[in-house]
Amino acid sequence: MGSITNLVPIRVDASSSNGTVHLIDSLIIDTTCLPVSHSSLSNNSTADVSILSLVDANASHLAESLIADAEVYGAVKSSKVNIGRLDLLSDKQLYQTVEDQIRKQLMIGLGADKMTLISRGDGSNEQITSSSTVPTPKNGVVRIKLRIRHENIALEDEFDYDVNTSGIDGFDPFTIATNIVKDLNLPSEFVTSITTSILEQ
Incomplete structure (x- = not known):
């Protein structure tokens, strides 16, 4: 983990x-x-x-x-x-x-x-510990659709994202965006746009 x-x-x-x-x-x-x-x-x-x-x-x-x-x-x-x-x-x-x-x-x-x-x-x-139950969605999987354009580079991608894992290192929107940018060899400006796009969906 x-x-x-x-x-x-x-x-x-x-x-x-x-x-x-x-x-x-x-x-x-x-x-x-x-x-x-x-x-x-x-x-x-x-x-x-x-x-x-x-x-x-x-x-x-x-x-x-x-x-x-x-x-x-x-x-x-x-x-x-x-x-x-x-x-x-x-x-x-x-x-x-x-x-x-x-x-x-x-x-x-x-x-x-x-x-x-x-x-x-x-x-x-x-x-910090709490005895209360934390509300979690039954199905926390969201379909993320990326449609981003910076200058002459366009990114179109879709993937499933489990919002229940958003606080775990490696599964948060910022880390996912950073990995996409590294994997696709995109300019660093895409990290912020991808992170925002994930959060908005």
Whole structure:
């Protein structure tokens, strides 16, 4: 079995409650430098920090950041119409949907079944365990279709990807993309495009 990687892919796909805005985004989170760190949570309370509270804090932070970014992007994109900044943060249904999607994926990425080590920021690592069950899809196999063009080079490929192995070194999207680029002798710019394409599907 391979070693554990710190990269966790996060995919968000949600609509506003009135259906006027559709938010789609992909992130790659490094568990050693989460936006809300283990050490910042443990400084704010006297109790030990569980994996669940760490996931909840980061899911909330990331959901708010993504929705705030969508508000700004929507205002810039529609500046010719002059409708102003979109008010998405007050849409509780959108916020809850985005937060739930991020929480589920972080739970899989930080799951106790992977024996994940999370950096505490003070140089020491603590093994985090959880008694909760990590939600996993029944059939985590996704058909990935790559259709990428950089300058005069076109890449078309299809393969099956098991999302349940995304946290295991050698099976994460970045490593797969790096191996495809090496195997096909492609320019290094393809690594980012292939990784993004895998995450978006």
